[in-house]
Amino acid sequence: MKNVRSIRGLALTGVAALGLIAMTPALADSDFATNSTTGASADLNFEVVIPEFISFQVGSSGTTVDLVQFNVPAADVGDQNPVSRSNAGGAAIPVTLLSNVGNLAINAVGSTGGTNDIDWDQITASSSDVAALPAPQVNGSTGVTADADGVIDASADWTFVYDNTNVVGAGTYTGTVTYTAATP
Template sequence: MKKLLLVAAIAGALPFAAQAESNFVSAASGQLSATARLNFTVTIPRVMYLQVGTGTNFSTVSTVDGLTFTVPGASVGAGGTIAGAGGDLTGGAVTVRVLGNAGNLSLNSGVTGQLSNGSSTIPWSAITVTAAPLTTGMTTGFTNAAITHPAFSTTSGAGPTATAFTAVNTVVRQESKWTFAYDNTGVYAPGTYGATVANNGVVTYTLTSP
């Protein structure tokens, strides 16, 4: 079972301040005119939100979705992708949602090594990802389109595989669906690969601002 790490963060509030005044005038005759002013200030914090799988918009949710690919015995290495089970959209598919107001953003995926069963490994290249627009659960104000999945990287740090988001007026608001599958072209030793951090089954997605 491969898990996706949900990283979601949103900070701050929108403080609102108003200052008022008064003005008294008096005259024996003629038109009177009095003015009073209000001074409005709105402060917008820098915010960032990333959802991969289960999540609630603009909230932190600790659920980590599990994706499982089970290869039938008679089909080992026979080719043809093996669909996944799990994910918030089921069938190995997950929601992806990105929000930021600090300029262009960068999304990476990182894992500590190849999928392992403790003694043998399966390369991450065996896991395929299809990006497409969401068909349900769209969010008003977000651009719903295929977000490119950042290539699985076993190198620490950001690496060269990031997916870039170009901000409009410093704002990024995009959403998508990723559907994962197992390509089943290799023949590997029997066992359960991934599923735990120790077996390199947990992928961490990191969204970064300038």
């Protein structure tokens, strides 16, 4: 009986010792100096984790989808003189791109919303800052180059015109262009 108690006691002591080892706190780096002219030093490691992101805005902020409208005068239909934006005072569309993932491609994909179509190549896009944030043509793409750290922080105003090179049937033609900034 004494042997059983002794073995149990040793087992419990061993388990308790393991628990104390597991609970031993981790200590920071330290140094001890007896000469105050050399000083004591200790290291501390730091780590900052920055996630990859792309923030891209075309037009108004929030969830608003802006309208770019062209009203072609009847006497000018198909006369090959470009027509500027007629709504919003003809204002350009503000565009911002902020990213830390390196070079990006901006793709523009057009879809039509009506029964009659006008070729998307009749809409021409231009940028106020072609070097930093070029405007892709509809159903095309363009590249944006990041700085040496892989960061893009660019803004520009994109302007659109209707080329007006064809005589088309009367009506309202609608469509949506989806712009996507992504790694190439």
